Amino acid sequence: MALPKVKADATEARLAGLTLPDTVSDARQSALARVSAMGLPHNRDEYWRFTNPRTLVQPEAPLAEVPAVDGAPLWDDVDRVRIVFVDGVFNAERSDDLKAAGLEIAQLSDALSADISWAKDLYGTLEARGQKPVDRPFAALNTAMATEGVAIRATAKAEKPVNLIYERESQSADPLLHTLIKVDSGAEMTVLETGAGGARFSSVIEVDVGEGGAFHHVRDQGRDHERRVLTHCFAQVAAKATFKSFTLSVNGALTRNECVIDIRGDDAIAHVAGACVGDGKDFHHDDTIFVTHDAVNCESRQVFKKVLRNGATGVFQGKILVKAGAQKTDGYQISQSLMLDDDSQFLAKPELEIYADDVACSHGSTSGAIDETALFYLQSRGVPRKQATDLLTLAFLAESLQEIEDDTLAEALRDRLAGWLERHATV
Amino acid sequence: MSVLDVEVKEGVDQETVDAVSKLSGTYKYGWNTDIEMDYAPKGVNPDIVRLISSKNNEPDWMTDWRLSAFERWEGMSIPNWAMLDLAEIDFQDLYYYARPKSMEVKPKSLDEVDPKLLETYKKLGIPLQEQMILAGVEGAEAAPAEGRKVAVDAVFDSVSVGTTFQKELEAAGVIFCSISEAIEKHPELVKKYLGTVVPPSDNFYATLNSAVFSDGSFVYVPPGVRCPMELSTYFRINAENTGQFERTLIIADKGSYVSYLEGCTAPKRDVAQLHAAVVEIIVEEDAEVKYSTVQNWYPGDEEGKGGIYNFVTKRADCRGDRAKVMWTQVETGSAVTWKYPSCILRGDDSQGEFYSIAITNNMQQADTGTKMVHLGKNTKSRIVSKGISAGKAQNTYRGLVSMHPKAKNSRNYTQCDSLLIGSDCGAHTVPYIEVKNNSSRVEHEATTSKVDDDQLFYCRQRGMDEEEAVALVVNGFCKDVLQALPMEFAMEAQALVAISLEGSVG
Numbered sequence A: 001m002a003l004p005k006v007k008a009d010a011t012e013a014r015l016a017g018l019t020l021p022d023t024v025s026d027a028r029q030s031a032l033a034r035v036s037a038m039g040l041p042h043n044r045d046e047y048w049r050f051t052n053p054r055t056l057v058q059p060e061a062p063l064a065e066v067p068a069v070d071g072a073p074l075w076d077d078v079d080r081v082r083i084v085f086v087d088g089v090f091n092a093e094r095s096d097d098l099k100a101a102g103l104e105i106a107q108l109s110d111a112l113s114a115d116i117s118w119a120k121d122l123y124g125t126l127e128a129r130g131q132k133p134v135d136r137p138f139a140a141l142n143t144a145m146a147t148e149g150v151a152i153r154a155t156a157k158a159e160k161p162v163n164l165i166y167e168r169e170s171q172s173a174d175p176l177l178h179t180l181i182k183v184d185s186g187a188e189m190t191v192l193e194t195g196a197g198g199a200r201f202s203s204v205i206e207v208d209v210g211e212g213g214a215f216h217h218v219r220d221q222g223r224d225h226e227r228r229v230l231t232h233c234f235a236q237v238a239a240k241a242t243f244k245s246f247t248l249s250v251n252g253a254l255t256r257n258e259c260v261i262d263i264r265g266d267d268a269i270a271h272v273a274g275a276c277v278g279d280g281k282d283f284h285h286d287d288t289i290f291v292t293h294d295a296v297n298c299e300s301r302q303v304f305k306k307v308l309r310n311g312a313t314g315v316f317q318g319k320i321l322v323k324a325g326a327q328k329t330d331g332y333q334i335s336q337s338l339m340l341d342d343d344s345q346f347l348a349k350p351e352l353e354i355y356a357d358d359v360a361c362s363h364g365s366t367s368g369a370i371d372e373t374a375l376f377y378l379q380s381r382g383v384p385r386k387q388a389t390d391l392l393t394l395a396f397l398a399e400s401l402q403e404i405e406d407d408t409l410a411e412a413l414r415d416r417l418a419g420w421l422e423r424h425a426t427v
Numbered sequence B: 001m002s003v004l005d006v007e008v009k010e011g012v013d014q015e016t017v018d019a020v021s022k023l024s025g026t027y028k029y030g031w032n033t034d035i036e037m038d039y040a041p042k043g044v045n046p047d048i049v050r051l052i053s054s055k056n057n058e059p060d061w062m063t064d065w066r067l068s069a070f071e072r073w074e075g076m077s078i079p080n081w082a083m084l085d086l087a088e089i090d091f092q093d094l095y096y097y098a099r100p101k102s103m104e105v106k107p108k109s110l111d112e113v114d115p116k117l118l119e120t121y122k123k124l125g126i127p128l129q130e131q132m133i134l135a136g137v138e139g140a141e142a143a144p145a146e147g148r149k150v151a152v153d154a155v156f157d158s159v160s161v162g163t164t165f166q167k168e169l170e171a172a173g174v175i176f177c178s179i180s181e182a183i184e185k186h187p188e189l190v191k192k193y194l195g196t197v198v199p200p201s202d203n204f205y206a207t208l209n210s211a212v213f214s215d216g217s218f219v220y221v222p223p224g225v226r227c228p229m230e231l232s233t234y235f236r237i238n239a240e241n242t243g244q245f246e247r248t249l250i251i252a253d254k255g256s257y258v259s260y261l262e263g264c265t266a267p268k269r270d271v272a273q274l275h276a277a278v279v280e281i282i283v284e285e286d287a288e289v290k291y292s293t294v295q296n297w298y299p300g301d302e303e304g305k306g307g308i309y310n311f312v313t314k315r316a317d318c319r320g321d322r323a324k325v326m327w328t329q330v331e332t333g334s335a336v337t338w339k340y341p342s343c344i345l346r347g348d349d350s351q352g353e354f355y356s357i358a359i360t361n362n363m364q365q366a367d368t369g370t371k372m373v374h375l376g377k378n379t380k381s382r383i384v385s386k387g388i389s390a391g392k393a394q395n396t397y398r399g400l401v402s403m404h405p406k407a408k409n410s411r412n413y414t415q416c417d418s419l420l421i422g423s424d425c426g427a428h429t430v431p432y433i434e435v436k437n438n439s440s441r442v443e444h445e446a447t448t449s450k451v452d453d454d455q456l457f458y459c460r461q462r463g464m465d466e467e468e469a470v471a472l473v474v475n476g477f478c479k480d481v482l483q484a485l486p487m488e489f490a491m492e493a494q495a496l497v498a499i500s501l502e503g504s505v506g
Helices: A005-016 A025-038 A108-113 A117-122 A125-129 A137-145 A372-380 A385-401 A407-423 B014-024 B046-055 B060-074 B115-123 B166-172 B179-185 B187-193 B204-212 B453-461 B466-482 B487-496
Strands: A081-086 A103-107 A150-154 A162-167 A176-183 A188-194 A200-209 A214-220 A228-237 A242-250 A254-263 A269-279 A284-293 A299-309 A313-322 A330-339 A345-354 A360-368 B037-039 B098-100 B150-156 B159-163 B175-178 B217-221 B230-236 B247-252 B257-265 B273-283 B288-295 B308-318 B324-331 B336-339 B342-345 B351-360 B365-368 B371-374 B380-390 B394-403 B411-421 B426-435 B441-445
Touching: A005 A025, A005 A137, A025 A125, A025 A137, A081 A103, A103 A108, A108 A117, A108 A150, A108 A176, A117 A125, A117 A176, A125 A137, A125 A200, A125 A228, A125 A254, A137 A176, A137 A200, A137 A228, A150 A162, A150 A188, A176 A188, A176 A214, A200 A214, A200 A242, A214 A407, A228 A242, A228 A269, A242 A254, A242 A407, A254 A269, A269 A284, A269 A313, A269 A385, A269 A407, A284 A299, A284 A330, A299 A313, A299 A345, A299 A385, A313 A330, A313 A360, A330 A345, A330 A385, A345 A360, A345 B411, A360 B426, A372 A385, A385 A407, B014 B380, B014 B411, B046 B060, B046 B204, B060 B204, B098 B159, B115 B150, B115 B230, B150 B166, B150 B175, B159 B175, B159 B179, B166 B175, B175 B179, B179 B187, B179 B217, B179 B247, B187 B247, B204 B273, B204 B308, B217 B230, B217 B257, B247 B257, B247 B288, B273 B288, B273 B324, B288 B308, B308 B324, B308 B351, B324 B336, B324 B365, B342 B351, B342 B380, B351 B365, B351 B394, B371 B380, B380 B394, B380 B426, B394 B411, B394 B441, B411 B426, B426 B441
Parallel strands: A081 A162, A150 A176, A162 A188, A176 A200, A188 A214, A200 A228, A214 A242, A228 A254, A242 A269, A254 A284, A269 A299, A284 A313, A299 A330, A313 A345, A330 A360, B150 B230, B217 B247, B230 B257, B247 B273, B257 B288, B273 B308, B288 B324, B308 B336, B308 B342, B324 B351, B336 B365, B342 B371, B351 B380, B365 B394, B371 B394, B380 B411, B394 B426, B411 B441
Antiparallel strands: A103 A150, A345 B426, A360 B441, B037 B098, B150 B159, B175 B217
């Protein structure tokens, strides 16, 4: 079917400003063909019914003021390999040596032009597969055009985490980053991401977790108010492997985090979780998750919590697809919003599609205000109303933070949330 | 039933499997009435629309209304968002109007109706004589005489054959007749309400229906009247290659109450047939409407040949404060079901409820659910949906709960469970939740099969042994829906009691 003219024109306008880089040209060419065939979305597309993609489609990124006060550094006391991007460009000076026991790290451009075959094989592969059954044209656009990013391979248990730090200096930066991650059979690694990255930041991460491997991902999307961000994480999980991802979003004009997980080996585990806190009409946060079970005896969890106030919007689109034969699947999905005042909204579509009979999939979604009875109880014990509200809000978010295995990492995020609540008096 | 000789997963009740096979396995109503028919020419165009309109002796405004709907329909395309795998439907290869020859002159009373038609309904267990007891309903004899009466409007292909108990209803002020009769006799009511809940532009099938609907039922309950008996419409598709397009309009004026039942069957045919109905319900202040359906259209054979394509738009509009509407549906038939009975909760403190059991077997596909649109303050809605899939069937729950910013202090509770019998079928859930204020609470959950410890403890403490207690708690599953079914559906209800969702997938 031909694209509607409005879509074709918008796609063409967006592509006009970009030039196709010359590395891995086959992967890029086919990604470009996918973009042209699908067209960039508009708000009448089913997958974008809750989030208007207009500002992501337009050729120029909307300007975003760089915050005057930088957020307090996160995980400063954690020993890690820091890889810094400024406005989406790798900055060697601010980065550590790209070395750690158990890891092979290279800049994306080096990995794709050198003879690192795993990186070339992986580039665009999971993204292309993730286009079915739902179109993700922005991810294909990223595959076609991105030149910055890193390629990381874990060959054993990594000695320390890798921290991708996205700094922002310009109010118009519009970077595309593409990260490749391969966890060898039995290996284990943690990737941390921090910072806003750009006025409009597009990131694709492709993760291949080998048999018995473990991949941990913890992300903090920064305190930046005006930035827009669109991320895609495509993961394939082999037998007995573990994939765990957690994202904290504080502020930001528009955030859409898509996570596409393909469980392909038996006895594997995949967890995706997220917490977000948003204040004001200009806050729009969207978690779009698609988990496919294509193996026996696997477990998946989706845990998403949103705290919204002053007209903020939270979106959750989650799906568990259990293919025929994926027996003994244990799928769990919960999306909850806590609305601190009457102007905010929560839009959700928690979906199940099941073709196997011996499985247990449960999904739940709730939305509401803070529990007055609990508030009253705390107040009757002498806790001031403001503190009681904060306490209950933190408790509400806790279930998602529990998905982070490393307590040190989780504790730092909990402090960050407490700080946000402190600054945003609710009573 | 060979298809259900499958290995079921541990925990799934054998009784449930048997009940599903009984309910959806062999089709009891697949016989055909051999009767002479009048057809309009095949296909649909403005002339056919005019023809249908003139057959019903309609005034010009009605004909124009149909024609403008038809014009709009021509510019629309078939919706494809449902999880249904459909063969292409040739809308020009159908008869849009089929009427038994004997109905050419409308019979004045049931005594004049062709005995063959009466025989058809008798065979289906639907009494068109004004007798009080429905055939086959156990325990009905014991019910008090007043409670047993059911007024029936029988629709055969495109026309209404007759309506029972009209006199008695008239005495109470209730109007219950076919919609063609209502257009003739009560044009002011029809004009005021028709198309105000489901506008002619609503969706592809509703628009087609607006253009070509041939008959259906009309109910008006005046202010303060409690309808003295259950009202019911029985739809029978008999003719081959015929589409049935009926339209039902129910108006419950201030403070009134009515309970309405709908049943449907069709003979076995190799070619799929189309049924596209529209039901509109208007509920004024303090009024209450209960609408129950047992949908048992021919589901097609084991290879998916034939069967009814059921595309239905049903919507209730709670216009006044404290209005209440309850949809109950048991869906066992149809090759394809596309049906979302909805509630618009406009009045403050209004309530909407939706109870559904959808059973699909063999090659059946169902995409069904509800919409609860909360607009008024303190509105409440409850959704309980149970989907059971067997054979190679696909069963989807699709629903919307929307809380408007002004719908303060509203409440929704949704529960949907699905059960798969065998490994070749599918069960899907597609809920949409839109909450735009914080004083409302919305809860959506799919319960797992685990028995609640507290409930068990309570039962044990009352002296039940563990087994009894589990049985009680587990079998409580269907009761939510069954309790809402009127007694006339007791036969179906008896079969449903055996179903439990123990072992449900989510």
